[in-house]
Amino acid sequence: DQQVKQNSPSLSVQEGRISILNCDYTNSMFDYFLWYKKYPAEGPTFLISISSIKDKNEDGRFTVFLNKSAKHLSLHIVPSQPGDSAVYFCAASARTSGTYKYIFGTGTRLKVLA
């Protein structure tokens, strides 16, 4: 049973436009969410996070939105750049459980076209 879902396996966007990556979760106990970026032949690297007490977190071109009632989060990249082409994973954790294990989604491959 996939607790964290990324329903779009791939996304193509023109350079300079907005990229929107989506993530849905089923476990209402999740209270901390991360986005990771992964280039080929490298490990995932941290991008941005959000706590369940917030509904938005911004870091430069990257903004994460959290809709707790819909159990949905999204990552906005504005403006998109060719270097943003990578696989993006969302991850969720129930920190109150004490185990601090992150459950990852299946990933979305973003291609930014020059």
Next chain:
Amino acid sequence: DAGITQSPRHKVTETGTPVTLRCHQTENHRYMYWYRQDPGHGLRLIHYSYGVKDTDKGEVSDGYSVSRSKTEDFLLTLESATSSQTSVYFCAISEAPGQGSYGYTFGSGTRLTVV
């Protein structure tokens, strides 16, 4: 990446042979994790450790064992490799729970092929 090293980076092995992957960290982090990445499945947790000699199973632990005899090393063993274990394996480390907002730091991965 600085602070976490996986070895080997690539390995080809035969079905039925034992295989051990190593994760080494220099950050003195308490938590260490093994994930596998497969198309259509994303990253799935195999085992994790919350201290020396303290380990627990993740969501896909069957066929795998782990050991952590010292803080810096976390070993993943496939006792008898099968073709379904062909995957890219990532090790990750983290500080104590609740500290910082960066989650894990990942290694560069080990690509394992079982033929």
